Amino acid sequence: MTPNNPTGTVYPRKYLEDIGRTAIDHDLPILSDEAYEALVFDGAEHVSPMSIPSMRDNAIGLFSFSKTFAMTGWRLGYLCGPEEFIKRAGTIHNLVLAHVSSHIQIAGLRALQGWDRFSAPIVRELDERRRTLVDELNTLDGMSCKLPQGTFYVFPDFRDASPGLTSQELADRFLQAGVGSSPGTFFGSGGDGYQRLSYSKVGIPQIVEGVKRMKRVIAQHASAGPLEN
Ligand SMILES: Cc1ncc(COP(=O)(O)O)c(C=O)c1O
Structure with missing residues (x-):
């Protein structure tokens, strides 16, 4: 989880690469919770494990609109990861939830289009x-x-x-x-x-x-x- 709840630590690239190496050695997926990706200070860089080439094939990123855009309660977020995994996750999501209300999806789209202006x-x-x-x-x-x-x-x-x-x-x-x-x-x-x-x-x-x-x-x-x- 980077940036981390509760400590606020932003994990450096080297640390994530070490985690990635261990995961690859043991053939483990990496689930990376990046809900606070935009809330970094003092020039700190948020590094997504998915942006590290060696980890791209086994990293799944979890993102939320709650923190970046102060949309807590709107229950909107998204997953990124290998195509096959996302397809299956989409099937489960469809069966369990169908979809997030349309007006909330539109608000999310506008938020993404105005990322810097809003965040x-x-x-x-x-x-x-x-x-x-x-x-x-x-x-x-x-x-x-x-x-x-x-x-x-x-x-x-x-x-x-x-x-x-x-x-x-x-x-x-x-x-x-x-x-x-x-x-x-x-x-x-x-x-x-x-x-x-x-x-x-x-x-x-x-x-x-x-x-x-x-x-x-x-x-x-x-x-x-x-x-x-
Ligand atoms: C690390 C982390 N991930 C995810 C969430 C959940 O966010 P959402 O509002 O999208 O359920 C929280 C909420 O506090 C969080 O701290």
Whole structure:
């Protein structure tokens, strides 16, 4: 999955080539989720495994209109891959869903035709939010959050800022303070201590206010005092 949810990592070409070599050696297909392909920052390059010649025959790419064009809920996306695979996937899709509503397909076509016009302002706005959120998070004691190069998530490590609390406990406390986050453990046991924060639907003032509330939660935990809303 590149760019990656939850970390925001954009995988470099070399890393994908290594994955590709392993897949080819073991005759495995590569299913590549590229839903966030357009949401990259700081000049980072999104590399699709399908664009790597050695992987073209066994890579299948998954794309969505939800992130690039903020069309979440329209349930529109597409698959790219070897012709035979796409034919079979098309047959299954036909039998299960028939097709996406016509007006949504037309909107998707218009979105693709105006790719830069529609997605560039979204990326610019997200970039500003990303920088604000990371700067604000880094004012928390014990926090060192890096700027992710893609998606609209940050995945900070809260272990030093809130020692003794699991991801779920900290997420519950954030929620009581009016801040939604996904505990890192949603994404696997290695995520314990982390929170995924999304800046897709919040403006700059809400980001600043949200981090202020997180700071309050952490300060209350440090002093072991009662929680306030
Ligand atoms: C990596 C990734 N792929 C796919 C999706 C699903 O997107 P859609 O809205 O097209 O179902 C998401 C949604 O959060 C996602 O994070």
